[in-house]
Amino acid sequence: MYRLLLIFAACILFAATVRAQNMPAIKTAAGPDTLITDLPGQPGLQNVVIKDYNKQIAEAGQYLNGVRHGQWVTLYQPDSLIHTLSNWNNGKLNGLYLSFEKNMQLEEESNYANGKLNGAHRLYKHGKVETFENYQNGQLHGAYLKYHSNGKIQEQSTYKNGLKNGKAIWYYDTGELLTEYNYVNGNINGKIQSFYKGKTLRTETEYLNNEMNGLFKAYYENGNTKEEGRYVKGQKNEEWRYYNDAGKPTKTILYKMGEVVKETPLNK
Template sequence: MKNFIVTLFLVMPILITAQTINQLDENGKRHGIWKKNFDNTNIIRYQGEFNHGKEIGLFEFYKNINKTAVLTATKQFNEHDNKAKVTFFASNGKVISTGLMDGKNYIGEWIYYHKDSKQVMTVEHYNNQGQLEGESLVYYNSGQLAEKRIYKANVINGKAIWFNESGKKLKEYNYLNGELHGEAKFYNAAGTIEIEGQYKNDRKDGVWKYYKDGELTEEKDFTRYSKNPYLKKD
């Protein structure tokens, strides 16, 4: 009898815990603390809290790596909408990226980090539809800006610039609705102009100029003329 009481005393907390998690409300919606394991294992897959079907507070998500639960993401929800502050982790615990999500859409500013480093690698901005919008910046591990692009509704537009690790320009393009269109320039490692010209509808157009040590050495005409013999050349 004494052994039975001791066993019951040890088992009761487990039974009580099991009865207070993974519960549904009167409308069949998840409510309270929920914890789920990977199928046919005791390895946790996620845990968090619901308020009548809505996620609230901190949720943690795991991967099953060699039969061990490894944290892969956290989502911090609020009580008012579906937006959450999200952080993704590598298997060694280092942060991969962080930003906001609205449902499955990335929104607002997202920051990505270099592997095994706290140094920012990429900064992107998303609109409320989950599309790239505004500046997209890429950095070297040193912190020096490497690329700068501008997006509109997920399509690259405007001027894009690439830099070397010394901060000198390597090249610059102009885009219109995802196509090269407008002025283009290329520089050597010292930042001196080497090539310049124009693109039109994603193809070289007009006169392109080539330089050596800053001096013009060659010109090439990429103007496309109509094959119609009745049309005059510009």
């Protein structure tokens, strides 16, 4: 409801500021015209219309003491469709910000405080929420959700002071679990598992400060072991064993920090 009221208010603002076109223009150094009209009885407050190089209206709003203040609208041309609606306070974004695609489907919904993102922030694709996140004083803080195109959750995680913290859970577009990560101040740490569709275990490994570090094991979809070995600082190290989908060993490879030292085929 509030968004609809904001759009309606923007249309009124646009109609009012367009009337300023016949007032004397103050040309900007960059080229497009800026039309400014003083408002009687309101010292420092002015209606503003900014035109593009084709003399079509690109933006409209108000200045207070020479800076943006109140509600502003930007337009797609040549059709004069609303592109963005924003609220300003003494030259800084403050309050609800909306961005639309040319078909008037919502593209972005943000909240600002004193020029910084603050509160819920949503990004849309084809009219559906694609990303939901929370900001505090310009930093990601709180719940984060990313969605598949079918509306099911793709990622669910939490931020604290701009960094991921705690569990980050990823899902297939069917809603089934794909993987879980554990974050500490933006770094992946601890045991991580991933799954095939159908909840069969796919991989399990350990992370330390965003790098695979420790035992690693991968499985075929039938549950048999595919490969196993150890990572050190993100590099394969020591002896790794490889298996066919029947679970029989096929070879071993000796690694030294990611470099192959020796490969040994095993009898089938």
